[in-house]
Amino acid sequence: xxKFPNNFLWGGATAANQLEGGWQENNxxxxxxxxxxxxxxxxxVINQPNFDWTIDEKKYNYPNHFGIDHYxxxxxxxxxxxxxxFKVYRFSVAWSRIFPQGDEIQPNEAGxxxxxxxxxxxxxxxxEPLITLSHYEMPLNLAKKYGGWKNKQLINFFExxxxxxxxxxxxxxxxxxxFNEINSAAHFPALSQGLVPENGATNKKNxxxxxxxxxxxxxxxVQIAHNFNSQIKVGCMILYATSYAYNSNPINQLSNLHNNxxxxxxxxxxxxxxxxxxxxxxxxxxxGVSENDLDRTTDELALLKEYPVDFISFSYYMSSVIDATxxxxxxxxxxxxxxxxxxxxxxxxxxxxxxxxGLQISLNELYDRYHKPLFIVENGxxxxxxxxxxxxxxxxxxxxxxxxxxxxxxxxxEDGVEVMGYTPWGCIDLVSASTGEMxxxxxxxxxxxxxxxxxxxxxxxxxxxxxxxKVIETNGADLDNTINY
Numbered sequence: 050x051x052k053f054p055n056n057f058l059w060g061g062a063t064a065a066n067q068l069e070g071g072w073q074e075n076n077x078x079x080x081x082x083x084x085x086x087x088x089x090x091x092x093x094v095i096n097q098p099n100f101d102w103t104i105d106e107k108k109y110n111y112p113n114h115f116g117i118d119h120y121x122x123x124x125x126x127x128x129x130x131x132x133x134x135f136k137v138y139r140f141s142v143a144w145s146r147i148f149p150q151g152d153e154i155q156p157n158e159a160g161x162x163x164x165x166x167x168x169x170x171x172x173x174x175x176x177e178p179l180i181t182l183s184h185y186e187m188p189l190n191l192a193k194k195y196g197g198w199k200n201k202q203l204i205n206f207f208e209x210x211x212x213x214x215x216x217x218x219x220x221x222x223x224x225x226x227x228f229n230e231i232n233s234a235a236h237f238p239a240l241s242q243g244l245v246p247e248n249g250a251t252n253k254k255n256x257x258x259x260x261x262x263x264x265x266x267x268x269x270x271v272q273i274a275h276n277f278n279s280q281i282k283v284g285c286m287i288l289y290a291t292s293y294a295y296n297s298n299p300i301n302q303l304s305n306l307h308n309n310x311x312x313x314x315x316x317x318x319x320x321x322x323x324x325x326x327x328x329x330x331x332x333x334x335x336x337g338v339s340e341n342d343l344d345r346t347t348d349e350l351a352l353l354k355e356y357p358v359d360f361i362s363f364s365y366y367m368s369s370v371i372d373a374t375x376x377x378x379x380x381x382x383x384x385x386x387x388x389x390x391x392x393x394x395x396x397x398x399x400x401x402x403x404x405x406x407g408l409q410i411s412l413n414e415l416y417d418r419y420h421k422p423l424f425i426v427e428n429g430x431x432x433x434x435x436x437x438x439x440x441x442x443x444x445x446x447x448x449x450x451x452x453x454x455x456x457x458x459x460x461x462x463e464d465g466v467e468v469m470g471y472t473p474w475g476c477i478d479l480v481s482a483s484t485g486e487m488x489x490x491x492x493x494x495x496x497x498x499x500x501x502x503x504x505x506x507x508x509x510x511x512x513x514x515x516x517x518x519k520v521i522e523t524n525g526a527d528l529d530n531t532i533n534y
Contacts, residue, residue: 052524053458053524053525057470058424058469058472059136059471059520060136060176060177060179060471061133061139061473061474062138062139062473062474062476063138063475064141065141065142066080066141066185067116068477068479069120070115070117070120078189079104080144081188081239083113085111085485086485087110087111088109088486091483096245102189102243112480112487115502124170125508126494127174130174133517135174135476136175136470137176137177138178138472140167140178140179141182145188146160147161148206150191152191178218178224179224179426180214182270183228183241185230187203198241198244199248199249199255207269208270215270215273219277219278224284225282226285226286227267227270227283227284227320228267230287230364231285232288235311238255244259254337257336264316268323271356272355282359282360286362287313287316288363289365290369291408292308292309292312292369294371300374301374305371307328315329320353358421360423361419363415363423363424364425365407366401366428367402368391368404369388369389370389399489408425408428423466427473427474429475430446430447430451430491433490434495441512442495443511451513455471455528476492476494477508493510493517494508494509495508516530
């Protein structure tokens with residue numbers, strides 16, 4: 050197995066809305082995540098025509114409101130990350146903790162102070178902070194009053210937010226990401242764009258306009274960061290699902306090419322190459338939109354070209370299969386995508402098909418296309434963990450999953466791919482974004498809370514905790530380590 054670079058960034062990843070809690074403390078305002086109901090049908094609920102981002106405490110359970118109480122227990126959690134040997138910790142800054150309504154001039158000092166403390170705690174433990182600026186948690190007011198990212202005013206609000214964050218933290222933080230899984234809006238614009246049927250999600254023009262506004266905002270973020278400190282690196286973040294044609298039928302091969310262009314590459318092409326790709330005309334037309342429908346100025350297009358991102362980060366959980374020729378096929382679930390079942394793959398408890406080879410393919414596809422450093426900032430296995438009578442959690446299935454994906458990263462490095470680091474998702478158990486469950490666990494650290502928020506929130510080390518600690522200690526050389534647990 051190829052040796053990992055000496056400066057390889059091993060760590061873990063979370064998002065503020067899924068673990069912080071403290072949703073109204075110290076002047077924090079509500080975010081769109083705070084309006085997401087609990088339960089497996091939360092995505093169906095917010096896709097209903099009458100859903101209007103109203104927080105109804107009597108009607109819904111809102112697990113995001115408490116998360117895992119990281120807001121009060123961050124020191125304990127960072128200590129556990131340090132015990133594993135994390136080199137980097139990816140987390141998000143909750144926009145509404147800094148600007149409660151999103152459109153204020155003056156930031157909330159208490160919110161800034163919390164992240165000062167969190168960053169300092171990371172640095173004290175020799176952990177590099179990797180900050181996501183927008184991770185499915187825009188201020189609720191911006192979705193309700195302004196209609197989400199389809200409104201160009203959000204570019205200015207985001208620019209102001211980024212300027213405050215970079216000015217405050219840029220001397221201590223070297224890595225930033227702009228929009229989490231920005232391309233996910235192709236299937237589900239609520240989380241990344243603040244668009245639901247009530248405020249325009251059913252009109253594809255709004256989704257493409259929102260994307261354009263986010264692209265402009267991303268370039269402004271790069272501009273702000275580079276002007277503040279030329280050593281800061283800013284990355285985009287996409288949801289990548291390696292895509293296969295179901296068979297050798299040329300129709301399926303062409304459909305797979307178009308799927309890759311539309312989903313895996315479109316948002317990355319604009320943010321990395323700094324211009325709209327040649328196939329965007331077809332992509333817009335397929336969705337009933339023309340270039341003339343979109344408000345894109347000459348100055349904005351020039352900004353995209355002048356300030357592309359420095360690196361590419363992405364999530365990888367599963368691959369997908371494209372079959373445009375069959376009337377029906379057995380389907381699977383997975384990261385809001387779903388799709389045709391691949392008969393060669395096994396699936397997780399939630400139906401997400403497990404494909405480590407697809408990660409090696411994705412790394413090669415992205416690097417060959419862009420020649421930019423890559424960072425895998427989400428990957429992991431959501432599973433139902435059991436605490437045994439001795440207080441132990443034997444999650445060998447998670448170890449097995451991560452082992453084969455790390456081997457795939459090593460193989461991609463052998464192929465010549467430049468990989469910056471690896472931060473498995475939900476390094477500590479947190480609330481699932483897609484289902485609002487705690488029982489869908491990803492972490493190396495178990496958190497004693499159930500789907501209704503009942504429990505002690507006590508942190509417990511899983512078997513994978515000790516395993517990953519050894520992986521980091523050996524810089525990925527020992528994936529078959531025998532551990533005392």
